[in-house]
Amino acid sequence: xxxxVITEKCDGCQGQxxxxxxxxCPHDLMALKEVVDKETNEVxxxxxxxxxxxxxxxxNCVKICPQQAISIRCYADFxxxxxxxxxxxxxxSIMWTxxxxxxxxxxxxxxxxxxxxxxxxxxxxVGEASADISRIKDPGFYTHHxxxxxxxxxx
Numbered sequence: 195x196x197x198x199v200i201t202e203k204c205d206g207c208q209g210q211x212x213x214x215x216x217x218x219c220p221h222d223l224m225a226l227k228e229v230v231d232k233e234t235n236e237v238x239x240x241x242x243x244x245x246x247x248x249x250x251x252x253x254n255c256v257k258i259c260p261q262q263a264i265s266i267r268c269y270a271d272f273x274x275x276x277x278x279x280x281x282x283x284x285x286x287s288i289m290w291t292x293x294x295x296x297x298x299x300x301x302x303x304x305x306x307x308x309x310x311x312x313x314x315x316x317x318x319x320v321g322e323a324s325a326d327i328s329r330i331k332d333p334g335f336y337t338h339h340x341x342x343x344x345x346x347x348x349x
Contacts, residue, residue: 195251195266195267195268196243196246196247196249196251196266197223197243197246197249197251197255197256197264197265197266198243198264198265198266199215199240199241199243199263199264200263200264200265201229201240201263202263203261204240204259204261204263204264205261205263206226206238206239206241207241207260209239213241214255214258214259214260215241215255215259215264216241217258218254218258219254219255220250220252220254221248221250223243223244223245223246223249224241224244225241225242225244226239226240226241227239227240227241227242227244228240229242241263241264243255249266251266253266253281256279257281257283257288258283262280262282268292275295276295277292277293277295278292278293279291279292279293280292284306287303287304287305287306288304288306289301289303290302290303290304
């Protein structure tokens with residue numbers, strides 16, 4: 195089921211030009227839209243899923259929303275119809291709350307990182323031989339390992 199924004203909770207990330215859900219959505223579905231507040235008749239910018247049919251149901255927008263204003267009706271095998279899944283993102287884990295239609299709550303906590311943020315060296319273990327761009331037109335450049343040995347070929 196596609197994500198939807200609970201407009202009463204959404205504050206449009208407090209007037210920023212790009213909301214958290216717009217930033218995180220891998221399919222660029224989230225957008226800011228003018229919505230008229232029913233109580234004050236004031237026009238406010240709120241996040242919306244502009245193309246619900248295209249939603250990948252990845253839960254990225256749900257997890258990142260600081261106001262918990264985005265929800266996805268979850269699959270029947272995960273939570274029965276009428277249930278709700280509410281993630282709370284922490285610095286090192288996500289606390290998932292599953293609210294069943296009979297009112298029962300189940301909570302699960304999962305880590306989101308295996309190392310501290312910013313401590314991953316993406317270039318570790320990369321040798322100079324694999325980064326030699328001058329060899330890019332050499333035959334077999336992409337079919338050899340960095341240590342010089344050839345990849346196996348089918349016989």
